[in-house]
Amino acid sequence: MNDTEKNLIIMENRDQKTVLKGLTLPELKEYFANSVGQRFRGQQLFNWMYNHLATDFDEMSSVPKLLRNKLREETEIVTLKYVASEVSPFNGTKKYIFETNENLKIESVIIPDGKRTTLCISTQVGCPLDCKFCATGLMGYKKNLTSGEIFDQYMMTAKDYGEDRISNIVYMGMGEPLLNYAATLKSLKIFAEELTTSISLKKITISTAGIAPKIKELADTGMNVKIALSLHSCFEDIRTKIMPINQKYSLQENIDAVRYYAKKTDTRITFEYVMLKDINDRPEDIAALGRLCARIPSKINIIPFNSLKHMNPEGLSGELEPTPQHRIEEFAQKLRDKNITVMVRDTQGEDIAAACGQLAIKF
Numbered sequence: 001m002n003d004t005e006k007n008l009i010i011m012e013n014r015d016q017k018t019v020l021k022g023l024t025l026p027e028l029k030e031y032f033a034n035s036v037g038q039r040f041r042g043q044q045l046f047n048w049m050y051n052h053l054a055t056d057f058d059e060m061s062s063v064p065k066l067l068r069n070k071l072r073e074e075t076e077i078v079t080l081k082y083v084a085s086e087v088s089p090f091n092g093t094k095k096y097i098f099e100t101n102e103n104l105k106i107e108s109v110i111i112p113d114g115k116r117t118t119l120c121i122s123t124q125v126g127c128p129l130d131c132k133f134c135a136t137g138l139m140g141y142k143k144n145l146t147s148g149e150i151f152d153q154y155m156m157t158a159k160d161y162g163e164d165r166i167s168n169i170v171y172m173g174m175g176e177p178l179l180n181y182a183a184t185l186k187s188l189k190i191f192a193e194e195l196t197t198s199i200s201l202k203k204i205t206i207s208t209a210g211i212a213p214k215i216k217e218l219a220d221t222g223m224n225v226k227i228a229l230s231l232h233s234c235f236e237d238i239r240t241k242i243m244p245i246n247q248k249y250s251l252q253e254n255i256d257a258v259r260y261y262a263k264k265t266d267t268r269i270t271f272e273y274v275m276l277k278d279i280n281d282r283p284e285d286i287a288a289l290g291r292l293c294a295r296i297p298s299k300i301n302i303i304p305f306n307s308l309k310h311m312n313p314e315g316l317s318g319e320l321e322p323t324p325q326h327r328i329e330e331f332a333q334k335l336r337d338k339n340i341t342v343m344v345r346d347t348q349g350e351d352i353a354a355a356c357g358q359l360a361i362k363f
């Protein structure tokens with residue numbers, strides 16, 4: 001383990017217990033070297049926690065009983081508590097609610113879609129960014145999730161739903177992953193280890209509202225996950241209106257950052273585009289998207305806007321209206337006519353308030 005990795009060791013302690021879940025392989029090896037003088041036990045614990053998804057020390061048959069007892073007394077390997085789940089009778093979308101140690105609730109969603117089944121996970125409780133079309137933004141920010149809490153959303157849903165049925169993961173639930181960069185990166189490092197699960201980094205997408213310096217930093221880590229930029233407008237003034245973070249990191253900075261990311265990682269960028277009536281669905285928006293996609297290897301993911309009425313929002317959030325479905329289809333076709341790859345996302349899960357931008361627990 002090099003000095004940089006040593007510096008990344010952040011041991012979470014809960015009720016005097018060290019939380020092992022969320023530690024990377026080098027961190028676990030270091031922990032066991034220091035605590036019992038057996039570095040190789042770190043590899044075993046890594047394997048049991050992240051590959052076999054063990055939730056109890058008694059499952060760890062290759063670990064001696066005495067050590068298991070000591071670990072039970074001194075450490076923890078599960079960070080979240082299951083609260084509830086709900087399945088949409090229309091399309092099978094399944095929403096899970098989990099609780100953190102601080103009794104804060106988060107949501108994860110499984111979205112079956114033909115051959116693919118995507119798990120959407122959260123990185124923060126709430127979100128500080130206040131995007132006007134997003135229910136999570138209306139909640140405000142509560143806390144950053146730990147790397148263990150991020151991974152445990154996978155562990156708990158995989159155990160319930162079937163590990164081999166989850167093919168993709170998107171960091172697109174509650175929160176902005178790149179504002180919780182350290183924990184997000186640590187969770188990716190866990191997924192990146194060969195032993196971990198059946199999910200490869202190529203099947204993981206980080207969705208960001210646009211934290212330009214962190215997009216570049218992530219590009220330099222060599223993680224090579226996919227990036228989805230929540231674009232929603234090609235015009236600085238409109239983007240600032242619907243996404244206040246644009247004042248801090250402008251659209252131009254983010255375009256530069258994703259261009260850097262695409263080049264460095266040889267991946268295609270996804271531009272997320274929620275369709276807001278008379279705001280970003282005009283002919284000039286089609287022209288601007290055409291110019292943008294000509295400059296960056298990319299595709300556009302069009303998202304029908306989901307109503308926020310169930311939250312009784314004030315201000316612009318309460319005024320936003322969805323673009324009608326037939327106009328969404330026309331918009332998408334005009335982009336395809338420009339040889340742009342365009343997907344129009346179903347509003348899967350809308351009936352259980354689990355669609356994009358609707359993840360918000362009622363506290």
Ligand code: SF4
Nearest residue numbers: 127131134137175209
């Ligand atoms: S869209 Fe994403 S970044 Fe914006 S408020 Fe919602 S959760 Fe936060």
